[in-house]
Amino acid sequence: MTSESDTAVSSGTSTLVVIDMQEIFRSPTSEWSVPAYDRTAEHVVRLADHFSHSVVWTKFVRDPDETxxxxxxxxxxxxxxxxxxxxxxxxxxxxxxxxxxxxxSTFSKWGPDLAEMTEHSDHIVVCGVATDCCVLATVLGAVDAGKQVTLVTDACGGATPEAHDQAVALMGMLAPMVTLAETTEIVK
Structure with a gap:
């Protein structure tokens, strides 16, 4: 992580946004199961402890209208x-x-509500599941809105290891709007 991003994460103006750490993605019998869920959850807990002053948890819930x-x-x-x-x-x-x-009930959690919840943060730190779906969609929306984003790669899990790696690589191409980091670079 660059020193500029390190300053942003440690400045106290950062918000941790935890994407969709839910039973439907944890359960091995779910068709949406994320194989790396438990490993991801360990890192998310460390990050949530570190950012205890400012954490937003998101939940994906099906809209029964299915428009x-x-x-x-x-x-x-x-x-x-x-x-x-x-x-x-x-x-x-x-x-x-x-x-x-x-x-x-959308893949991207970025929108007016999350923008308001993070309005006092110059920077958001994003983790959760699935890297290749809701995490990716949320990061893209946030950077479009001008937010500086750090993606904590080992605190994310994808539908498959390959899908995770591809999504991380894609978001890494958005530097300097998106910075890639691991949990140990943030939680020292």
């Missing part, structure tokens, strides 16, 4: 058509007092 192309998407992934109050959408890691939770 537009979402209907065809859920035809492909029909076992994931759980109701919005189903425990499959529950976060698997502890949310502390003062942490915020953002629930959306």
């Amino acid at each position: 537009g192309s979402w209907s065809a998407y859920y035809d492909r992934w029909s076992n994931s058509r759980a109701e919005p109050d189903s425990p499959v959408w529950d976060l698997t890691l502890p949310v502390r007092d003062g942490d915020r939770v953002l629930t959306l």
Whole structure:
């Protein structure tokens, strides 16, 4: 990580955004299972402890209306058509007092709500699952909005190791808007 990014992460103006650490992605029987979920979760916990002053957890929850192309998407992934109050959408890691939770039915969690939740942060640190879907979509939206982003690569997990690596490489091409780091570079 560059010294400029290191300053941004340690300045106290950073917010940790944890993408979709939920049961549906943890469960090995889920069609959306992330193989590296448990390893990813260990790093996420360390980051959440480090950023205890400013953490946003996101949750993906299916919109039962399945408007537009979402209907065809859920035809492909029909076992994931759980109701919005189903425990499959529950976060698997502890949310502390003062942490915020953002629930959306979109891949990208970037939008007016997350922008408002991070408005006092010059910089966001992103981790979670899946690197090749919701993490990627959120990072792209954030940099389009002008946010400086650090992607914590070992605190992310993809649908496959190859998909994870490809998504990380793609986001790495967005430097200097996106900086790639590992947990030990942030939590010293």
